[in-house]
Amino acid sequence: MNRRTFLKISTAGALAYGLQSTLNPMALLAKTDATQSPDIKYKVTDSHFHYVDFLQKTEGMTALLQAMDTAGVAHIMFSGMPLTKKWDKSEPEEPRYYLDDNARTYWYSATDFVIARRCLELPQAVRARFHPFICGFNATDKHSVLHIERMLEEYPGLWQGIGEVFGHRDDLTNLTYGETARANHPALDAVYELAAQKNLPVSLHNNATARNRLDRPIYVHEVQQALARHPKTIIIWAHAGLSRYLDLDQIAYTGLLREMLTKHANLFIDLSWLVFENYIMDQDTSQKIRPEWLTLIDDYTDRFMIGSDSIGHFASYNGNITKYYALLDALDAEKAHKVAFNNFLTLLPGM
Secondary structure, eight states: OOHHHHHHHHTHHHHHHHHHOOOOHHHHHHOOSOOOOTTOOSOEEEOSEESSOTTSOOOOHHHHHHHHHHHTEEEEEEBOOSEEEOOOTTOSSOOSSTTSSSOOEEEOTHHHHHHHHHHHHSOHHHHTTEEEEEOOSOTTOTTHHHHHHHHHHHSTTTOOEEEEEEOSOHHHHHHBSSSOOOTTOTHHHHHHHHHHHHTOOEEEEOOSSOTTOTTSOTTHHHHHHHHHHOTTSOEEEGGGGOOTTOOOOHHHHHHHHHHHHHHOTTEEEEOOTTHIIIIIBOTTSSSOBOHHHHHHHHHTGGGEEOOOOEESOOTTHHHHHHTTHHHHHHSOHHHHHIIIIIHHHHTSTTO
16 A cells, blocks of 8 residues: 555545534634544644744744644644755746755754744643654754854744754755755764753764665664764754665664664664555555564653644644554554654653
């Protein structure tokens, strides 16, 4: 079952609900927790989310709150998008996604101001559900730490993390102006150190390998070096280092992840994006988890979390959350609660 088919099935209920309901912004803003409905099996924290897409567009807070409540999401990692897509003069149509054409992407710091403003507009009780992360900086610029410091000074007490920091990331790396970002880039050393000082977890996207190097994960050492150099910095490795092109031997790869989790107490893993349906779920069945992944998650339950990786648009949000029910059902109740809800929150300052 491919990702498109999987999400079409899993989001059917959410789309039907959306067509039947009328948004009431005041009613939505009055809610302080996820609405409990018979279809919600688990209370969830979305550990990986982008309020805007690669054009810095969004359906807005009312639509987001509706989607969260429908999916049983009580808390959410709330970040912008560190890159924005250029509409090149040679392109007759405006792009909707970074892969729509060959125009470049560039680093975009204003995204953090949007996130801060949206959070501060919320009533305090609702704001407590949102956990804003700083992401609007060039991960190859040694001045990047100054942007983070400015955000912390401009909005004291607001920020709860840093990221998603983009390192190696498939086609997006090739489309982005400037040098190649990577987890162990010298520009990130000061960022990691500041994160440790402020007790801010760092969400990091760094592919395990290149799309034509599936025999061995050639970029894993970059993440390992970052973890070793900054042992006091909490690093959440987004998508477990996997992507749409990285169909690695999953038995060998989960063995590598086990070694890293054992060696580095500061490593945590989010299972967002397509990693779940493409790699963690058994492709020969519809609702079973590959045994090597289930064993790893069961053995290191405190180190895994789930996320939607939605980017500004929420029609598929319910499916991107409820797809994890297959994993959560395979864990005992206490472990399922940790993975679904608690693990991400325990990493945040003041939680």
